Amino acid sequence: MKALIYEGPRTMTLREVAPPHPDPGEVVVEVAYSGICGSELSGFMGQSSIRKPPLIFGHEFSGRIVDTGPGTTLAKGPRVTANPLISCGHCTFCRAGEEQLCANRRLLGATRAGSNAVYVAVPEDRVVLLPDALSFEQATLAEPIAYAVHVIEMLALKSEEVLAVIGMGPIGLFVLQVALHYGTTNVYVVDTNPERLAIAQVLGAAAALNPLHDNVAQVIADATGGLGAHAVVDAVGSTATRQSAVSLARSRGTVIFSGLHTAETRLPVNDMVRNEIVTRGAFAYHDDQFRRSVDLIAQGAVGLEDHWIVKAPLSEGGHWYEQLITNPGGIAKVLLAPR
Ligand SMILES: [Zn+2]
Ligand SMILES: [Zn+2]
Numbered sequence: 001m002k003a004l005i006y007e008g009p010r011t012m013t014l015r016e017v018a019p020p021h022p023d024p025g026e027v028v029v030e031v032a033y034s035g036i037c038g039s040e041l042s043g044f045m046g047q048s049s050i051r052k053p054p055l056i057f058g059h060e061f062s063g064r065i066v067d068t069g070p071g072t073t074l075a076k077g078p079r080v081t082a083n084p085l086i087s088c089g090h091c092t093f094c095r096a097g098e099e100q101l102c103a104n105r106r107l108l109g110a111t112r113a114g115s116n117a118v119y120v121a122v123p124e125d126r127v128v129l130l131p132d133a134l135s136f137e138q139a140t141l142a143e144p145i146a147y148a149v150h151v152i153e154m155l156a157l158k159s160e161e162v163l164a165v166i167g168m169g170p171i172g173l174f175v176l177q178v179a180l181h182y183g184t185t186n187v188y189v190v191d192t193n194p195e196r197l198a199i200a201q202v203l204g205a206a207a208a209l210n211p212l213h214d215n216v217a218q219v220i221a222d223a224t225g226g227l228g229a230h231a232v233v234d235a236v237g238s239t240a241t242r243q244s245a246v247s248l249a250r251s252r253g254t255v256i257f258s259g260l261h262t263a264e265t266r267l268p269v270n271d272m273v274r275n276e277i278v279t280r281g282a283f284a285y286h287d288d289q290f291r292r293s294v295d296l297i298a299q300g301a302v303g304l305e306d307h308w309i310v311k312a313p314l315s316e317g318g319h320w321y322e323q324l325i326t327n328p329g330g331i332a333k334v335l336l337a338p339r
Helices: 038-044 142-155 170-181 194-203 216-223 239-248 269-274 287-298 314-326
Strands: 002-008 011-016 026-035 060-068 079-082 119-123 127-129 162-166 186-190 207-209 229-234 249-257 278-281 309-313 333-337
Touching: 002 314, 011 314, 038 314, 060 119, 060 142, 127 287, 142 170, 142 229, 142 249, 142 287, 162 170, 162 216, 162 239, 170 186, 170 194, 186 216, 194 207, 207 216, 216 239, 229 239, 239 249, 309 314, 314 333
Parallel strands: 162 186, 162 229, 186 207, 229 249, 249 278, 309 333
Antiparallel strands: 002 011, 026 060, 026 119, 026 333, 060 079, 079 127
């Protein structure tokens, strides 16, 4: 089969490789689309501790079951997506429904072969069947949307509380949409890319702020009687955005760190102590949040308009990883099509 292989920093090559064989309890999915995730961009640059060449990237995908391993209950044929996080199922965290914290978790496209290929194998208990009305394109968004569901359910904001989201890449855009769907109406978003701010505006942000010419802290202060945001989500993971996330939160406010670009960041911890700022990491999602995300997309509550999505052949994958790093412009998501 054709697969896009990560060969080393900034190098992706389309190659012919042996197709996956389903192990007991696994199915093989013929991939319709495989999304490029922001979390893979640092891997593409050679900065990820878990993505080592040669590797087939890709953990956001949709397609059709074409083969089943011994002991599976699913048949060949159905349209599906799958939760790419594979956990042990019996540790303390797995039993508590917090599979994302399983010490033995594996991730498609990182610690086993991913979906940037004609076929991908996945355990059948991770598979989610797609409703007929849900397109392969929108279904591919289930993974990043599940993450946004995890963040917003973790925050459990009251409807009148003010949320600020820094970074309008796919994660930030989905955090905005899920927050609005859960009833938080005052969502202020921040990015330096005017095209992505325009998308956020269409999706319903209370204000779309560009720190290059807006005084973000002042706008948030004005919206909150001078107190600051109840919660701030850093959807980038750089030093600058983590620091600004902390600075926008009110006393007792919560800051959620998501992106994984920079391993270590200096933060004003004395201010955080005095202001009793709550900081939390957020990683991946529970399996039920992944399934909920498919429902939200099927209901039309969350998703991306077609013209914000680029669909490209798998052979152009390397170019699009590069493009997303250097100039994403108005592209919210790139979907690679192996066929
Ligand atoms: Zn992803
Ligand atoms: Zn476990």
